[in-house]
Amino acid sequence: MPERVDASGTVHWIGAGLSTGSGLAALCEHAGRVRLWHRTEERAAEALGRLGLTGRAEPRPYTLDALTAELAPGDVVVSMLPAPEHAPLLAACVDRRAHFACSSYVSDAVLRQVPAALDAGVVVLTEAGLDPGVDHLFAHGLVARARVAIGDGTPASYRFTSYCGGVPAVPNDFRYRFSWAPLGVLNALRSPARYVEGGTERTAERPWEATRAHLVDGEAFEAYPNRDSVPFVQQYGLPTAWRPRTFVRGTLRLGGWRRAWAPVFEELKAGDDERIAALARELAEAHPTTDADRDRVVLAVSLTVNARSGASWSGGYLLDLVGDEEESAMARCVSRPLALGVRHVLDGSLPAGLSRAAETDERSREWLGELAVDGVPFTLRVDGDGDGGRDGDGPVGR
Secondary structure: OOOOOOOOOEEEEEOOOOOOOHHHHHHHHHOOEEEEEEOOHHHHHHHHHHOOOEOOEEEEEOOHHHHHHHOOOOOEEEEOOOHHHHHHHHHHHHHHOOEEEEOOOOOHHHHOOHHHHHHOOOEEEOOOEEOOEHHHHHHHHHHHHHHHHHOOOOOEEEEEEEEEEEEEOOOOOOOOOOOOOHHHHHHHHOOOEEEEEOOEEEEEOOHHHHOEEEEEOOEEEEEEEOOEOOOHHHHOOOOOOEEEEEEEEEEEEEOOHHHHOHHHHHHHHHOOHHHHHHHHHHHHHHOOOOOOOOEEEEEEEEEEEEEOOOOEEEEEEEEEEEOOOOOOHHHHHHHHHHHHHHHHHHOOOOOOEEEOOOOOHHHHHHHHHHHHHOOOOOEEEEEEOOOOOOOOOOEOOO
16 A cells, blocks of 8 residues: 655645634644635635734635645645535645545545545545534444443344534524525535435435424424435444434424425425526525624434343433634534644544544544544533443533
């Protein structure tokens, strides 16, 4: 296997949108050199000023050609661009033997380049944000504890749910606050979702029609499935002797969201791409985000296992964070985990080839401990038989 390219210490952060937050500042503490690439140099400089990083990172006007011209072996490229733009960026990284990181799911176009990246000694870090990202860390931690308590070979059934949402800290009539591009929000709702319910695989062609009431720490929310949950049964390492009664990864919304969005859903059912793009612009204008608004991020991941022997185990992680005047909750929760992953690229602890935020219990414990120190607090509740342990209901950092 080719040797992993040593990190040069230079980080290229591409994009300064809503999810770019204090993670960039954290990288300025650990990287030898940081460049922020944005639409124009002026916009990049403005973003650095907003983040208090003027003079600590270099503004650059982004084009793929301009970035490629400055890439050196061992540099790290962090993409905050839309997912379809990751593959061309990765291709440039492989060509220049630079490492790549993003917070998005692994696309087929990215996956096809992983063998070439491995041959070049390049790290490809993906799914290292909030969702996907922290949710993976939570899931691996819960599954590992349940396996100790119940046993891999013990016949059992389980219920797993992982719901994440960015919502307004103060509920509004629309029951939502845009924390990423409105068109992306609408297109996600137009994509079918596959999940397990009642022990059976199901597909929701219109995910909002599968919305259910969901309690989080006693608070009423609404939740619906998102994307394809089923492959994560294997990714999270759930034993084959256990059978899923419920396995859902999805989206969390405030109570009353489905009713408030009823007119939007009618448009989604009838509209073509052009109309949906126009609708996204209309919604952005009708529901603008102001400097006075505060967002809230809620990520709730839970696992309950019931063995045929009568033994049971239950646990759950909860991240519930409100933004402040310095930074939105979404920016913190996406950029901090991603910056942590980049730090592990810089220190050489991630191997060449594809890495997700967490693929083992050991890594999830390590990263969660570091995130708690880095200002992304969460709690863990564990109840059940066996020696899986109990961490209590306080802040978790171990």
